[in-house]
Amino acid sequence: MNSNLWIEEKFEDFLGLKFKVEKVLFSGQSEFQSVDIVETKGHGKMLLNDGLVMVTERDEFAYHDMISHVPLFAHPSPKNVLVIGGGDGGTAREVLRHSSVDKCTMVEIDSMVVDACREFIPQTAKDLDHEKLTLIIGDGVEFVKSTDEKFDVIIVDSTDPIGPAQPLFGEEFYQDVYKCLSDDGIVVSQGESSWYAMDIQQSLLKVLNTVFPKSYLYSFSNLTYPGGLWSFTFATKKHHPTNDFSAERVEASGLTFDYYNAALHSASFALPNFVKKGLEGL
Ligand code: SAM
Secondary structure, three states, rough: OOOOEEEEEOOOEEEEEEEEEEEEEEEEEEOOOEEEEEEEEEOEEEEEOOOOOOOOOOOHHHHHHHHHHHHHOOOOOOOOOEEEOOOOOOOHHHHOOOEEEEEEEEEEOOOOHHHHHHHHOOHHHHOOOOOOOEEEEHHHHHHHHHHOEEEEEEEEEEOOOOOOHHHOOOOOHHHHHHOOOEEEEEEEOOOOOOOHHHHHHHHHHHHHHHHOEEEEEEEEEOOOOOOOOEEEEEEOOOOOOOOOHHHHHHHHHOOOOOOHHHHHHHHOOOOHHHHHHHHOOO
């Protein structure tokens, strides 16, 4: 083995994030993207799609807690949940911990991501055979266009807006999402970094504000995505993410978390001034 193996995520043409690799576990090229899983020295197993870090065992809990528990505790009784993307299984794993959830449907376009994570990253993929989970290999864009089902919470756990994920950031997709959300439904989406991708955040929030009565950005800190400060968007037909949120429900759920807690739920919607300024008037 090459003991000097490093993997580098290149962000545009000015930033590189390097991780020391102990072993390459899987490398494949699907119809949609390259899929690699490596054992790293400092971050456990890592999934990369098209050379971009998707998940590491060390910090995936921060992303998966915040993409799941914020909408699931903001909604008073989420029963039917849809996850779009999320092929590593971490989001579905967290959704399925909520006892109110009767059914979770996950629509992931790339079976190679799911199969590779099942084999090499059981930490995230461990509940992909859960009895309440319906796993569909298909395009989330087509799914929301054609389904008659209504969901209480939709979670868009997607890659960056390139390739098959590009439409997941557009207005047509969110018109369809609106249609298949229940009357008090919530949609949360992977919302990039305010440090490096505020243009994407601005355009996504503009789209959401066109389709939904109200949308918000909330953030969390992570270790392995460029910028460190990362975000999700929250768009709602009815429930305010913090005013309608009950900290008692978090307590009563009996669930424990490594990142999420009731105070952080509300605090995550408080944005630094440079972000507030960048998002003003959208
Ligand atoms: N946590 C990750 C991040 O933001 O870096 C996202 C993780 S998850 C692996 C993203 C998944 O979205 C990928 O597996 C990709 O195949 C899937 N995806 C991209 N476009 C999609 C689409 N149109 N429909 C369904 N899944 C899609």
